Amino acid sequence: MTHETIQQKLFALYDGPLSERERKLVEGHLTQCPECRKAIAQWKSVSARLFPSQTFSEASEDFFVAKVMDRVRSSALDAGKSAWGWVLRWALPLVGSAVLAGWAFFSVLPDTGLYSAPSADAAFSSYSSYASASGNGIMQASYSPDEIAP
């Protein structure tokens, strides 16, 4: 085999997967060809510096595993909490402001005489039923804590 064809196999040998026959050929060539030896040596030198092997102590692995499990557990809890947190933070104020807006809208308009509105009371009840319906929608869309908690 020539130097050119060997060169293509050179890194296959370095990386591992070569048939027995090919391995012998490449190794045989390497003993006679300084250029190929140099190519492999140079790559080894690059790899050793840019991809140094890592060692991790058992203690750091223990710490890592504990930390991950902690996060898995607390994220399950958080998912439950955040569903309720979301309802409290957004849905309640939304319902509240819808009710207020409805009340303001219908209590002002009748005074102008341009629009014969239903009474403020009726408006309030229709708005609050609309708002609570949308509120329910939100709650259904979010996860209930029971579903998420382990």
Add this chain to the structure above:
Amino acid sequence: MRQYHKKVMGYCLSMLQNHTEAEEAAQDIFVKAYRSLPKFKGNSTFSTWLYRITTNHCLDVLRKRNRRKTYSLDALVEEEGDAIHRLFSSNPVAAAQMENRDLAGKILSTLPEDYRIILTLREADGLEYQEIAETLDCSLDAVKGRLSRARKQLQENLRHFLRENDVYEEE
């Protein structure tokens, strides 16, 4: 989990080149994997699946890291030429030190993303061609070709430093 900790952490370190960020990323990856475990169908090996999550996550981190400079070769050589020279003329064991990891990260950032990924999978994690092909969802020939081009380009980028280093070569 222990069995995979070293692999994932090694991969993250090579991709991110920063211990704190790598540790954080590795945690995120395991939490993510744990949660999507029900989605793991078993049509790839578990480690391939985990490597895919890891690759995507590291790429996300790299993309979000806007402050991180991707170095042009010229800028890097000008700024860090002496340091790179020291790195390549010193004992390889010193490369694991943090300041050298940082430098290694800068050197690797001169490569296109897919070259960096494939080199990391092969060199840092020791994946076989078949495993790389499954992780990156490409053919064996594509793996061999890309790996060879990536090595060539990296050596080409480092040519000034490697030539001087010829004497050191065999450890």
